[in-house]
Amino acid sequence: MDDNIFRSFYDPYVYKTLTSVIGSSVTVQTTQGSVRGTLTNVLPDHIVVEMNNTPFFIRTQQIVWVFPS
Template identity: 55%
Template sequence: MDQVWHLQDPYFYQALQNLAGKTVVVQTIRGSVRGVLDQVMPDFLVVDMAGNPFHIRTQQIIWVVPGPLQPS
């Protein structure tokens, strides 16, 4: 069975890929999540917040901004 992915927002997907590995703030319809953008997939992303992975559907995202760098 062949499946073909069709991206809803290809430019948004590409912008998210450019933020992979960086600290981000993701605002969803249910609240915000701040952490490291661990994975970007066509229909969801994974934000690691203090070692806890949050899987967020792209359809639930309102906006994403790069977060401040964490002090080392």
């Protein structure tokens, strides 16, 4: 096995659900704490939540839950 292979896993259900709330205010609980802001982008491996004009790039694997507010 090649040790230089990058593997990324994503949950297609989480991805599809999050894409349905793009542009909405959300609270995202991660393994490191929570972020509250506007969900501006969703990709298979991360999401972007903007808070006070600052983008936060959150790895999907680190998300515990998301609450649309």
